[in-house]
Amino acid sequence: MLKIGEKAPDFTLKDKGGNDVSLSDFFGKKVALYFYPKDNTPGCTRQACAFAGLYKEFQKRNVEVIGISKDSVASHVKFAEKYELPFILLSDPELAAIQAYGVWQEKKLYGKVSMGVVRTTFIIDEKGNIEKIMPKVKPDTNASEILAQL
Numbered sequence: 001m002l003k004i005g006e007k008a009p010d011f012t013l014k015d016k017g018g019n020d021v022s023l024s025d026f027f028g029k030k031v032a033l034y035f036y037p038k039d040n041t042p043g044c045t046r047q048a049c050a051f052a053g054l055y056k057e058f059q060k061r062n063v064e065v066i067g068i069s070k071d072s073v074a075s076h077v078k079f080a081e082k083y084e085l086p087f088i089l090l091s092d093p094e095l096a097a098i099q100a101y102g103v104w105q106e107k108k109l110y111g112k113v114s115m116g117v118v119r120t121t122f123i124i125d126e127k128g129n130i131e132k133i134m135p136k137v138k139p140d141t142n143a144s145e146i147l148a149q150l
Helices: 042-053 055-060 073-083 096-100 142-149
Strands: 012-015 020-022 030-035 063-069 088-091 104-109 112-117 120-124 130-135
Touching: 012 073, 030 042, 030 142, 042 055, 042 063, 042 073, 042 142, 055 063, 055 142, 073 088, 120 142, 130 142
Parallel strands: 030 063, 063 088
Antiparallel strands: 012 020, 012 088, 030 120, 104 112, 120 130
């Protein structure tokens, strides 16, 4: 499990435009890095729209917002267009970043056990270190809670 103060694992994943994006690209900026289960599901949509609604506030604080799920680039394109999401969405179908950050975990729903992404947010500082870890966040309040922390 990752700890506060540790170097955040770097990654390179495709964005909704098919471009490579690495965490190290944002050295010198804070990053609100959030992992979510699936595009176009109720909770994930509410979370993404909350980030979109507050995106200008993040920009004012020089904070980049990055959402990661295992959905495809094509899925991210549709999701971003449908909800006018202005921030970066990255596709991690191989689970490289998802596993590096320890958010691929056993989940239970209605007694059924399966593996999936546990909704988690990391605040990464300007030097690439983990400043805060927010496990099992609530979709509706995650973005505003991060702003309050900043």
